[in-house]
Amino acid sequence: MNKLVSELFDLVEKAKSREEKLNLLRSHDFPVVRAMFSLNYNPSFKLNLPDGAPPFKRETDKPIGYHQTSLLLELRRFYVWMDPNVTLPKVKRETLFIEMLEGLHFTEADIVCAVKDHELTKIYPSLTESLVREAYPDIFPFPPKLEEVEPKKLESSKESLPVSKRKKTKNQPENVGQILIQG
Numbered sequence: 001m002n003k004l005v006s007e008l009f010d011l012v013e014k015a016k017s018r019e020e021k022l023n024l025l026r027s028h029d030f031p032v033v034r035a036m037f038s039l040n041y042n043p044s045f046k047l048n049l050p051d052g053a054p055p056f057k058r059e060t061d062k063p064i065g066y067h068q069t070s071l072l073l074e075l076r077r078f079y080v081w082m083d084p085n086v087t088l089p090k091v092k093r094e095t096l097f098i099e100m101l102e103g104l105h106f107t108e109a110d111i112v113c114a115v116k117d118h119e120l121t122k123i124y125p126s127l128t129e130s131l132v133r134e135a136y137p138d139i140f141p142f143p144p145k146l147e148e149v150e151p152k153k154l155e156s157s158k159e160s161l162p163v164s165k166r167k168k169t170k171n172q173p174e175n176v177g178q179i180l181i182q183g
Contacts (some may be wrong), residue, residue, distance in 0.1 A: 004064060005032055005071050006107035009124050021126060024137035032072045036111060037132045038139050039078075040120040047081040049097055053113040057096045058106040068103035071112065 003011075008028050015021045025033070039045050059067075080086055080096055088096075092094055101109040114120045133140055 003028070004108055005036060006105065006111055007064065008033065009111065009127060012106075012127050013124050015126075018131070021131060022135050025132070029136070030072075032075050034136060034139050035075055035078070036071075036115050036120070036129075037136065040115045040118055041129050041132060041140070043118070045082065047078075047116045048084070049081055049094060049116060051117055052093065052099065053110075054098050056101045056109065058109065059102075060106050062105065064105055064107075067105040069100075071104060071108045074100050074104065128134060 008024065012021050013025050015024055039047070077096075077100065080088065086093075099103065103110060104112065110123060111120070114123050
């Protein structure tokens with residue numbers, strides 16, 4: 001991967017059409033890109049770190065290519081913050097995270113902080129779960145959020161009928177919300 005993750009996300013954000021965005025994501029199908037989307041959109045993935053951006057030194061004057069490391073190289077260390085079997089003191093775990101952020105280009109560090117809190121769309125509004133689902137459908141082992149389901153799909157299903165008019169089967173959920181909860 002020649003581009004930083006932030007450069008790819010910037011290109012996707014600037015793309016005019018949904019098809020352009022999808023083509024960019026599909027042509028840059030790398031483990032680090034998939035990992036960032038999985039961390040952001042999979043609710044079961046949680047980094048063992050406090051919410052919010054930690055206090056780290058952002059070197060905004062360094063151009064791309066002059067940073068110590070990249071997200072591609074640092075991805076292998078994410079087990080430190082994800083694996084519950086890693087028993088590091090809280091201070092050491094947070095110090096390692098800050099050191100990683102300070103070694104990254106500031107744009108990639110911002111992505112890691114946003115992904116950690118599941119807030120990537122605050123930085124890149126067009127990188128919605130539905131777009132990512134369409135580009136990489138195999139990284140989502142869970143159903144879409146209710147607000148991500150297109151209204152036309154709901155209208156054509158049985159769930160659009162009033163509860164009294166639907167044929168009930170054993171253990172059938174009452175509404176779409178229960179379907180998503182039951183998974």
